[in-house]
Amino acid sequence: MSNTPLLKVAGLGKSFGGNKAVDGIAFELAAGELLALIGPNGAGKSTTFNMVNGQLRADRGSIQLNGQELVGRKPRDIWHMGVGRTFQIAETFASLTVVENVQMALLSQAGKLFSMWRRAADFQRDEALHLLDQVGMRAQAERPCNVLAYGDVKRVELAIAMANSPKLLLMDEPTAGMAPKERNDLMALTKQLVVDRGMAVLFTEHSMDVVFAYADRMIVLARGRLIAEGKPLEIRDHPKVQEVYFGTGKTFEKPAQAAKKVA
Template identity: 85%
Template structure:
């Protein structure tokens, strides 16, 4: 049964159709990669699912509940988490305080600062950090962390609302190969343990082919292919969009093995 169902989704900016009638489904416990060349409509699709943009047409349903027309905060409270291409944390706060701020927001107590944030659900915040391997650094300022660790903190923040669906926008951008694989292996583990779904965009094809259960490919706002990684790798239309004629993902040096 599908957790997320997107039907005939469309969005235009002036006369440009950024997203033109795409449809797809995503099940719990599944990692779905949304890929495509620059200008394909990936970010627009993401922002419509997250509520930052309102679709011109179509439907986005989470567990049978329509998301179009709802604000990002409401969508977040329905169980949709998100990480960003550039990790967003409060650099002046400690690692655990960043997670506590997310818990405050989820509990709708972000404006009730009569209680010290440092005391708020600390054990719950520490448990989230433990899941991403950051418990030992809980009391360090985020400003002192390596970038790969900041991305782990961001992931724990995204988990603060116990998401059914996690949106990850270029999760491994700016990371070294070892860090990329470690973060995606962790994400895969959390998906399995929690039974949540992940929709992610990614330019590193080694990450996509190693960790995605399925892939959907956009070009000029339209869905041109959907299927398992090996099916997409050999899809002639996808290869044409990415490389033109005569090249494949393998010839372009894409790593197709595991982590």
């Protein structure tokens, strides 16, 4: 893992009316690192995510990817700069086959125009199959997405997100709606891709077992402010984090055990 930050966020802020959804947060993310962004509801996680992705424009502050400013750029431009994204609810073309879904993403990356009434059956098919092989979905390449199990749809979405060879991958609640085994399989796959490709991942997640088992570092937001940053076991014992989560029904004891098993 490189010590040079791939992503550098400084003084980032966003307000809606009189409400400061994000209030001057700063953090860095290096290539080869999985950074978890956690916090209770209303902490500012989604707002932060959407500013990095360009869906929201920051009111103040800076977001730099390899020294290039992202604030003010459109999501498509940010995508072409090497930022991929997956969503809490997987987004695929349900009626297209698995391989066609990935080919559509490759078409977009190449800047090609295409018609929904004309299949791009031969366009970068080998590359699409290679991406599917990386996420364990090549054997299901010819199946339509609308017949897949949800965990498999999430794998297809991951292959789609890899179509632009991202330096940075944003994953919004990647394991939402998945069974425990599916959650672990997807995050283990993501961790392997991070190692193999040397990319960075910023992810939000409510499942603390996933966070503590797979994150290299964690940042914690509360009411728009960054209240803690560090390695998972440091965050577990952080007094401010314990205070924020106290009474929410969340506990860090079980996830901490999961982290020890992975290590």
